[in-house]
Amino acid sequence: MKKPLLGLLTLACPAALVGANQLAIDNSKDHNRQQCTGMYSKKGWGGDTDPFIQTILDKAPSPDDQDVFVSLVVFEFRDEELIGVWPSPDALEKEYICTQPNIDKKFCNSTQLGQFILSPNASDSRNQILSTKVNLKDPQVPKYDVKKTGYYCVSSAPFSDGAQYKGTIDFRNAYGQLPAAQIAKLPFYAGVTIAYAVLGIFWGFLYVQNRHDILPVQNYITAIIVFLIVEYLMTWGFYDYQNNHGSNAVAKVMMIIVSILNAGRNSFSFFLLLIVCMGYGVVKPTLGKTMVYVRFLAIAHFVFGVIYAVGSLSITPDNAGPLVLFVILPLAGTLTAFYVWTLNSLNHTMKDLLERKQSVKAMMYKKLWWCILASIVVIFGFFFLNSFTFAERSAPDFVPNHWKTRWFILDGWLNLVYMVDIAYVAYLWRPTANNRRFAMSDEIAQDEEGGFDMGSFGGSLDEEDARSPTREELMNGAGGRNKGDLSPVPPKPVSEGGGRGQRSSLDGETIFAVGEDGERSSEDEFESPRNSAEKQKLTGKSD
Numbered sequence: 438m439k440k441p442l443l444g445l446l447t448l449a450c451p452a453a454l455v456g457a458n459q460l461a462i463d464n465s466k467d468h469n470r471q472q473c474t475g476m477y478s479k480k481g482w483g484g485d486t487d488p489f490i491q492t493i494l495d496k497a498p499s500p501d502d503q504d505v506f507v508s509l510v511v512f513e514f515r516d517e518e519l520i521g522v523w524p525s526p527d528a529l530e531k532e533y534i535c536t537q538p539n540i541d542k543k544f545c546n547s548t549q550l551g552q553f554i555l556s557p558n559a560s561d562s563r564n565q566i567l568s569t570k571v572n573l574k575d576p577q578v579p580k581y582d583v584k585k586t587g588y589y590c591v592s593s594a595p596f597s598d599g600a601q602y603k604g605t606i607d608f609r610n611a612y613g614q615l616p617a618a619q620i621a622k623l624p625f626y627a628g629v630t631i632a633y634a635v636l637g638i639f640w641g642f643l644y645v646q647n648r649h650d651i652l653p654v655q656n657y658i659t660a661i662i663v664f665l666i667v668e669y670l671m672t673w674g675f676y677d678y679q680n681n682h683g684s685n686a687v688a689k690v691m692m693i694i695v696s697i698l699n700a701g702r703n704s705f706s707f708f709l710l711l712i713v714c715m716g717y718g719v720v721k722p723t724l725g726k727t728m729v730y731v732r733f734l735a736i737a738h739f740v741f742g743v744i745y746a747v748g749s750l751s752i753t754p755d756n757a758g759p760l761v762l763f764v765i766l767p768l769a770g771t772l773t774a775f776y777v778w779t780l781n782s783l784n785h786t787m788k789d790l791l792e793r794k795q796s797v798k799a800m801m802y803k804k805l806w807w808c809i810l811a812s813i814v815v816i817f818g819f820f821f822l823n824s825f826t827f828a829e830r831s832a833p834d835f836v837p838n839h840w841k842t843r844w845f846i847l848d849g850w851l852n853l854v855y856m857v858d859i860a861y862v863a864y865l866w867r868p869t870a871n872n873r874r875f876a877m878s879d880e881i882a883q884d885e886e887g888g889f890d891m892g893s894f895g896g897s898l899d900e901e902d903a904r905s906p907t908r909e910e911l912m913n914g915a916g917g918r919n920k921g922d923l924s925p926v927p928p929k930p931v932s933e934g935g936g937r938g939q940r941s942s943l944d945g946e947t948i949f950a951v952g953e954d955g956e957r958s959s960e961d962e963f964e965s966p967r968n969s970a971e972k973q974k975l976t977g978k979s980d
Contacts, residue, residue, distance in 0.1 A: 458614045458683060462492070463603035464595055473514070473590035474608050475617040475840035481586040482620060484611025488583040492591055494576035494604035505573040506596040508534050510553035511581040513564040514588040514837040519556045520566070534594060551596045573602055588837035615680035618840045623680065625849055626673040629856060633666045636860055640867070647868040654718030655868055661705050662863065668698040693747070700742030706855070707775040708735035713805070713862065714783035719798060720790065734778075738771035783809075801865055808861050812854055819850060 460472040479487055490511055497505060510520060521531035522544050535545035535554050545554050551570035559566050567581050583589065591606050610617055640662055644651065675691040682688065711731055717724050724731070745768045783806055790799035823846055836843070 458609065458616055459605050459607050461603070462494075462591065462593055462606055464593070464601065465603075470594060471590055471592040472606050473588060473837075475588045475837075476583050476586065476608055477610055477612070477617050477620070478583060478586045479611040482610065482612050482617075484613070486609070486611055488611045489609055490581040490583065490589060490591065491607045491609065492578040492604060493607070494571055494573065494578065494602055496576060497573040497600075497602055504597070505600045505602075506551050507571045507573060507576075507600060507602050508551055508553055508594045508596045509567075509569050509571055509578060509591070510593075511565075511567040511589065511591050513562075513566075513585070514590060516559070516562045516564055516566055517590075519559040519562060520553055520568075520592075522554050522556060534596060553592070553594075570596060573600065576604070588840055613680035614683040615676060619676065619844060620680070621841070622844055622849075623673070623676050625845075625852075626669055626676065629852060630666065630669040630673055632856060633662065633669055636863065637662045637666055640863055643868040647870055650870060651868055652718040652866075654713060655866060657709050657712065658863055658866060661702075661709055661859070664702065664705060665859065668695075668702050671695055671698055696746035697743055700739055700746055703742055704735045704739035706859075707738060707772075707779070708732070710862075711775060711779045711782060713866070714779050714786060714802075716782075716786040716789075716802075719801070719866075720786055734771060734774060738768070738775065741768040741771055744768075804865060805862065808858060812858055815854060816851075 460474065461469065462472055463469050476488055476490070492509060492511070494507065512520060521533040524532050524542070524544070532539055532544055533553055535549040535552050537550070539545055539554065540547055540550065545552075549568075553568040555566060555568055564585055564587065565581065567579060569579060571578055581589075589608070593602070595602065608616070610620070612620060615623065640659065644655070644659060671691075672695050675688070675695050678691060679688045708731060711734075712724065712728070715721065715724060715727070715731075717728075745765065783802065787799060787802050787806065790802065839846075
C-alpha cells in the first residue's frame with residue numbers, strides 16, 4: 438500500500454542532497470511540496486547556535502481580498518506514521534488535512550481546521566511535530582527547534598481552492614550553513630590535505646638531498662604532489678567558506694575553481710601513470726614524439742573534464758536531453774584511451790625488462806602492476822558490496838538511514854584509494870643517491886653473446902655461494918698458488934694422463950689444468966732459435 442506522504446518523501450530525498458542549506462518549496466509539482474534533509478543537534482556536532490528549521494513563504498494576496506491558507510507540517514522522518522489517519526481498516530489512503538468533513542468524522546477538531554491531522558499518540562513522540570495553517574496574506578510560520586539529530590521534513594499542501602504558493606526552507610545547523618550531509622567533508626578534506634602535506638615534506642627532503650641526481654619523471658611526481666596539496670586545500674577552503682557564508686556568489690566561483698582543479702588532477706594523474714608505465718626515466722631516458730602525443734591526450738582529457746564539470750553544474754536531470762551525450766562521450770573516449778594505453782605500455786615495459794633479465798627494474802614495475810590491480814579489485818569490490826545497498830535506494834527510508842555516510846560512499850573512499858596509489862608510486866620512484874646510475878645502467882654485466890649468464894637473480898647468488906668454497910679448497914691444494922695466478926681464459930682440454938699440474942675435484946673429476954707443464958708448453962711454443970742460443974750461453978747447457 439503506497440501512501441501519498443510517503444511517496445512525496447521518496448521524491449524529496451534527492452533534493453536534500455543538492456548542496457544548498459536553503460531549499461525551495463512550492464506546489465508547482467508534487468515533489469516540490471516537500472523537502473527533507475538531515476540535521477545534527479547542537480550536541481551531535483557542536484556549534485554556537487541552536488539548530489532550527491525556518492519556513493518562509495512569499496506573500497500572495499488574493500484579488501478579492503479573501504484569505505488563502507496553506508497547510509504545513511514539520512516532522513522527523515521516523516514520525517511519518519503519526520501524520521494522518523486511516524478512515525477505515527480497508528482504506529487505501531490516509532486522510533492528511535483537517536477539513537470540515539473530517540471534523541464531522543471526529544478525525545480532528547475545529548481548532549485544527551486547515552492543519553495536518555496528527556494521530557492521537559503523536560504527543561508521545563521523542564521529537565516535536567509542528568502542524569500549522571499559514572495565511573498567505575501575512576505568512577508567519579513558527580520556527581521549529583531541532584533537539585535531536587535526525588532526518589527532518591517539511592511538507593505542505595494548499596488548503597484553500599486554487600492556492601498557489603512558494604517559499605524557502607532554511608535548515609540551519611548549529612555549526613554553520615553547510616548541509617549536515619556534507620559537514621563531514623570539512624574534517625575529511627582537512628585530514629587529506631595534511632596527509633598530502635606530510636607526503637610532500639618527506640618527498641621534498643629526499644628531493645633536496647639528492648637534487649643533483651634527479652630523474653625527469655621525479656620532477657613530474659614532485660609537481661603532482663604540490664598540485665594535490667593546493668587542490669585539496671582549495672577544496673577544504675570551499676567547504677569552510679560555504680559553512681561560514683552560505684551559497685553566495687563567491688562560493689559558486691570557488692566551486693567552479695574546485696571543479697577545474699579536479700579535472701586537472703584527473704588529467705595529470707593519468708598522464709603521470711602513463712609515462713611511468715612507458716618506462717620514462719627508468720627504462721627510457723626520453724619518450725621522443727610519444728611524449729607529445731601523451732601531452733595532447735592529457736590536455737584533451739582536461740578540456741573535456743572541465744566541460745563535463747560545468748555541464749553537471751548547469752544541467753539538471755530534468756533538463757538533460759540527447760545533447761548531454763556530447764558532454765559525456767568525449768570524456769569517456771579520452772578516459773578509455775588512457776586505460777588501454779597505460780595497460781599496454783605497462784605490459785610492454787615488463788616484457789622488455791624480463792627479456793633483458795633486468796630483475797630489479799622488472800620488480801618495480803611488477804609492484805606497480807600489483808598496485809593497479811589491487812586498486813581495481815578494491816574499487817569493484819566496493820561497488821559490488823554497495824550495489825546491495827543502492828538496490829534499495831527507491832525505498833522511502835534509504836536516504837534517511839544513509840544520509841550521514843552517503844558522501845563517503847559516493848566520494849570519500851575514492852579519494853583515499855587515490856591517495857594510497859599516489860603515495861605508493863612516490864615510494865617506488867623516490868629520489869635516491871644513485872638515481873641516474875640505476876636508471877641508465879644494467880644490473881649485471883652482459884657476456885660476449887649479449888645475454889646474461891644467470892638462471893635467476895636470486896638463484897645465481899646461491900649457486901655462486903655454493904661453488905666458492907669448493908674452488909677455494911681446490912686452489913689451496915695447487916702448489917700454494919694464489920687466486921690471482923689463474924688466467925680468466927678457460928684452459929685448454931688435457932688428456933687423461935695429464936701432467937703434474939692437473940687439478941681434480943673431490944670426486945676425482947678434472948676441473949681445469951694449470952702448472953709447470955702448462956707453463957713449459959707455453960714457453961716452448963714461443964721459443965725461437967735465437968732465444969735457444971742465448972739460453973745455452975747463460976746456463977752452459979745444451980739440449
